[in-house]
Amino acid sequence: MADSAFPATPSLRAAGMRQTPQREGILRVLQDSDRPLTVEEIWERMPERRSGLPTVYRNLERFVQEGWAESILGSDQVMRFVRCDSRHHHHLQCERCGRTAEVDACGLEASLRHLEELSGFTITRHQLLLFGLCRACRAGA
Ligand SMILES: [Zn+2]
Ligand SMILES: [Zn+2]
Ligand SMILES: [Zn+2]
DSSP, X not given: OOOSSSOSSOOTTTTTOOOOHHHHHHHHHHHHOSSOBOHHHXXXXXXXXXXXXXXXXXXXXXHHHHTSEEEEEOTTSOEEEEEOXXXXXXXXXXXXXXXXXXXXXXXXXXXXXXXXXXXXXXXXXXXXXXEEOOHHXXXXX
């Protein structure tokens, strides 16, 4: 599901950010994980930890703004971050193991047009997180 036209490592420079080992490290850690990670978990997995948690957190917020990552509030009310690969997508999360997957398909357009008619709103964006059981957990269930 990771195949898309989106580059594996987004260009920090193109987004006006200085390319630092810290920032690249954060993106790499997210890229290498198949499930969302807390700021602490990201920090622990970074190859070099020259900056503290607040810096990691600030960078993550910036990555979320750029659409490179997304924050997901778990059922335990803990905020975790997951890497995003494509432009418009949704994440699925396994309720048993916590693994996430990204789907490019949306399929909501028609429903959204209908909601616009009903509400009188112009809908400019939407967020959707889907929960279920992943293939591995379903097989083990
Ligand atoms: Zn995403
Ligand atoms: Zn699972
Ligand atoms: Zn959508």
